[in-house]
Amino acid sequence: MPGQRELQNEFSWSKSRDGVFNTCLRAYYHHYYGSWNGWRHDAPPDVRELYIMKNLQSVPMWTGAVVHDVVRQAVQALGEGEPLPVDLALVSARERMQRDFEESRTGRFRQRPNRMCGLLEHYYGLPVTNEFIQETMISVEGCIKRFYTTSSYQKMLHLGPNSIVEVEKLESVPLCGCKIWVSPDVIARSEDDSLMIVDWKTGGSASSEATRLQLAIYGIYAVQTYGASPQKLRAVEENLRLGEQHVYPLGEWVLEEARKYVESSFRKMQALLHDRFRNIALIRDFPITDNLVACMGCRFRRACDRA
Numbered sequence: 001m002p003g004q005r006e007l008q009n010e011f012s013w014s015k016s017r018d019g020v021f022n023t024c025l026r027a028y029y030h031h032y033y034g035s036w037n038g039w040r041h042d043a044p045p046d047v048r049e050l051y052i053m054k055n056l057q058s059v060p061m062w063t064g065a066v067v068h069d070v071v072r073q074a075v076q077a078l079g080e081g082e083p084l085p086v087d088l089a090l091v092s093a094r095e096r097m098q099r100d101f102e103e104s105r106t107g108r109f110r111q112r113p114n115r116m117c118g119l120l121e122h123y124y125g126l127p128v129t130n131e132f133i134q135e136t137m138i139s140v141e142g143c144i145k146r147f148y149t150t151s152s153y154q155k156m157l158h159l160g161p162n163s164i165v166e167v168e169k170l171e172s173v174p175l176c177g178c179k180i181w182v183s184p185d186v187i188a189r190s191e192d193d194s195l196m197i198v199d200w201k202t203g204g205s206a207s208s209e210a211t212r213l214q215l216a217i218y219g220i221y222a223v224q225t226y227g228a229s230p231q232k233l234r235a236v237e238e239n240l241r242l243g244e245q246h247v248y249p250l251g252e253w254v255l256e257e258a259r260k261y262v263e264s265s266f267r268k269m270q271a272l273l274h275d276r277f278r279n280i281a282l283i284r285d286f287p288i289t290d291n292l293v294a295c296m297g298c299r300f301r302r303a304c305d306r307a
């Protein structure tokens, strides 16, 4: 379109980018470089296909996204002073899942891969039975019902709408000269002015090092954005599948360790670039992994002939 500026592929860091980088360098290349511009109508077919693969979701990723979306709606509604009743939240989840599933099953997602749901299972022709989808819906409903009983939600309900500071806002913060993307699920303010950072989880394990790091990075963001002191930060992981809560201390040294981790991670990423200043990567510098277990769950296996 005339006057529209072309998006530049600027280097930035996020926890999810770090996860892909540590799993497989080729997947990292496809995700952040090979599929770039794949949204354009005039994209070459191989770039477009990588872009479609980049946006695929496995069933667990999809169910996690549905739960996160409905929970976001519920917390936003609370922030607007009109809490969302649980039965309406469940209806919203069911409708969303039916719509997503049809977009994926019929292949419609290929038209708008970043807006519509494309399941890895459909893309790779794997069986997805009705019983499996029914079980998945029951699991999503269980997570949503559990959300309403969490002490984090109950606390926000007790504190009222003004306690909600932000909900799944995608923001960036500068750290050691790099742009870092963050999107905390919820930040809420308590009576004593402390900030509660909440992370909803829907996976089968809880209290991991990865979650600790993620919450510490949100802590750095909260300190920089809201001027909070680390002593007044409370990071909470609510596992909605297991019904478990874990509270993480975010003292100064925890934030410092997270800063060091982020810096070391993005320096490793930048060291592999062909041109660090223009953020140009060459596929030859990003080999495929020998770890076939990583390939089994990977979106890009068609590109690597490992489908």
Ligand code: SF4
Binding pocket: 023, 024, 025, 026, 027, 028, 030, 288, 289, 294, 295, 296, 298, 299, 300, 301, 302, 304, 306
């Ligand atoms: S299929 Fe395997 S080698 Fe290829 S990008 Fe995925 S994880 Fe890496």
